[in-house]
Amino acid sequence: MSVLEVSHISKSFGSKHVLSDINLSFDDNKIYGLLGRNGAGKSTLLSIITDRIAADSGEVKIDSEDVDDNDSRLGLMYLMSEANLYADGWKLTQIIKDSESLYGGFNHELADRLIKEFGLDINQKFGKLSTGYNSIFKLILALCLPVKYVLLDEPVLGLDANHRELFYSELIQSYSDNPRTFIISTHLIEEVANIISDVIVLDQGRVILNQPVEDVLAKTHSVVGPEKDVEQYTKGLNVIGHNMMGTIRANYVYGDLDDRILPDTVQLSNFDLQKLFIFLTNQYEGSAKNEDQ
Numbered sequence: 001m002s003v004l005e006v007s008h009i010s011k012s013f014g015s016k017h018v019l020s021d022i023n024l025s026f027d028d029n030k031i032y033g034l035l036g037r038n039g040a041g042k043s044t045l046l047s048i049i050t051d052r053i054a055a056d057s058g059e060v061k062i063d064s065e066d067v068d069d070n071d072s073r074l075g076l077m078y079l080m081s082e083a084n085l086y087a088d089g090w091k092l093t094q095i096i097k098d099s100e101s102l103y104g105g106f107n108h109e110l111a112d113r114l115i116k117e118f119g120l121d122i123n124q125k126f127g128k129l130s131t132g133y134n135s136i137f138k139l140i141l142a143l144c145l146p147v148k149y150v151l152l153d154e155p156v157l158g159l160d161a162n163h164r165e166l167f168y169s170e171l172i173q174s175y176s177d178n179p180r181t182f183i184i185s186t187h188l189i190e191e192v193a194n195i196i197s198d199v200i201v202l203d204q205g206r207v208i209l210n211q212p213v214e215d216v217l218a219k220t221h222s223v224v225g226p227e228k229d230v231e232q233y234t235k236g237l238n239v240i241g242h243n244m245m246g247t248i249r250a251n252y253v254y255g256d257l258d259d260r261i262l263p264d265t266v267q268l269s270n271f272d273l274q275k276l277f278i279f280l281t282n283q284y285e286g287s288a289k290n291e292d293q
């Protein structure tokens, strides 16, 4: 079992602290969702992990070996991001050839199928691709290169709804054919909620949540009923948000419920990852920032 470990990573740009003491560990064969609001530091973190930019302090290791300037470790990761690594005049076929020799392999069978399914013109030059096809081409590279860690920064940028669906189903297929670790940074939480096994939330350069999705969802409770009863029932619990619908109140709780008695007038259910994300990163009433890191 190998582990990708991020220890005490901090990064500033000028006087702006972008990442502060980030500690994360990525296990084999899991699909991580890396979530955070605009400017939270997601792309910076992924670029540091893959040694595209240097951290101010801290280290990234794979199997206890620092990845810094270490080709054998860096070759275990591929970062698909908005930043283009390829020159506009390069042909896609040439980029595939170069990547194949750099990474020591390429799944041509899968690539051929994806090229056909997405309708990508493989004889095109890189710079001539539309935004969507630019993403599609980089996704094909990401899925077909023989790496242990696939890092996807906004993978569906510019993809239409049909192509997004196709990508998610191909991602699942590729993962089940060849289990490996994915780290997916995205704002489309609802679209990835059923794909990811673990969720990491970055907020203002810090990790505020890092847990299996199943455990996280089990701790979400929406408590709905007459205002007085809801307030009474949720007293002392970690209420991270609320809604009013006339005289009916919904309090959103994140954390374990104790064995308090639920009044007949009050209904209890779980709420989804997107709602939790919004409450946690909105600094809504009663922040859960220090919980469950």
Ligand SMILES: Nc1ncnc2c1ncn2[C@@H]1O[C@H](COP(=O)(O)OP(=O)(O)OP(=O)(O)O)[C@@H](O)[C@H]1O
Pocket: 013, 018, 036, 037, 038, 039, 040, 041, 042, 043, 044, 045
């Ligand atoms: N090269 C750079 N020089 C100066 N500031 C930078 C640089 N790269 C990133 N930043 C700043 O660092 C902060 C974090 O940026 P980053 O792109 O990592 O966030 P993000 O979570 O990926 O955001 P988004 O979801 O909007 O893409 C932002 O305030 C950004 O302006």
